[in-house]
Amino acid sequence: IAGITQAPTSQILAAGRRMTLRCTQDMRHNAMYWYRQDLGLGLRLIHYSNTAGTTGKGEVPDGYSVSRANTDDFPLTLASAVPSQTSVYFCASSEPGRALNEQFFGPGTRLTVL
Amino acid sequence: QKEVEQNSGPLSVPEGAIASLNCTYSDRGSQSFFWYRQYSGKSPELIMSIYSNGDKEDGRFTAQLNKASQYVSLLIRDSQPSDSATYLCAVNSRNTGNQFYFGTGTSLTVIP
Numbered sequence: 001i002a003g004i005t006q007a008p009t010s011q012i013l014a015a016g017r018r019m020t021l022r023c024t025q026d027m028r029h030n031a032m033y034w035y036r037q038d039l040g041l042g043l044r045l046i047h048y049s050n051t052a053g054t055t056g057k058g059e060v061p062d063g064y065s066v067s068r069a070n071t072d073d074f075p076l077t078l079a080s081a082v083p084s085q086t087s088v089y090f091c092a093s094s095e096p097g098r099a100l101n102e103q104f105f106g107p108g109t110r111l112t113v114l
Numbered sequence: 115q116k117e118v119e120q121n122s123g124p125l126s127v128p129e130g131a132i133a134s135l136n137c138t139y140s141d142r143g144s145q146s147f148f149w150y151r152q153y154s155g156k157s158p159e160l161i162m163s164i165y166s167n168g169d170k171e172d173g174r175f176t177a178q179l180n181k182a183s184q185y186v187s188l189l190i191r192d193s194q195p196s197d198s199a200t201y202l203c204a205v206n207s208r209n210t211g212n213q214f215y216f217g218t219g220t221s222l223t224v225i226p
Binding site: 031033041048090092094099100101104105106107 | 145146148150156157158159160163165202204206208211212213214216217218219
């Protein structure tokens with residue numbers, strides 16, 4: 001069981017380019033999340049999805065979009081990358097139907113926008 | 115006011131000592147509480163979960179929850195150099211769309 005996979009592991013991107021970060025989980029969790037982590041700011045929620053077909057905005061959604069066509073996949077798209085989007089991006093999942101709704105993280109994608 | 119607050123540290127303890135990490139939260143409706151360990155350059159790893167008042171022990175780790183005072187703590191007994199990492203506190207409430215709120219983390223160094 002892989003848990004959560006993310007791709008790519010790292011990427012250097014020119015400003016203005018479009019980029020999709022991929023996230024796949026095999027735990028059949030209903031909820032999935034995208035965070036960015038920046039030094040001194042901790043983990044900040046970008047978007048989330050509580051079930052396939054629904055999405056919601058987190059704390060820092062501007063410049064990002066997501067889709068949730070099925071349970072397993074939750075891609076994050078940067079339509080036109082800017083240098084302030086340089087960060088480490090983590091995908092996570094959880095199962096809200098359980099009494100203890102534990103959240104698990106993928107390995108992360110390190111993105112540099114020049 | 116931040117949802118979850120932690121002392122950023124750094125916290126240094128000698129090998130074999132008890133490390134005590136603390137966290138407070140603002141939402142009284144929070145239902146589940148978590149501690150994650152994050153090594154430099156790696157993703158957060160879940161090490162403890164708790165949702166009832168009191169203590170929960172797992173090996174060298176003990177999580178303590180006090181909902182009346184809105185704090186949760188993590189004790190690491192017999193600290194090892196391999197425990198050196200950043201520890202993140204997180205809370206979850208179904209009342210807020212099932213979102214998780216994280217503290218900014220406490221950096222722990224265990225000195226051999």
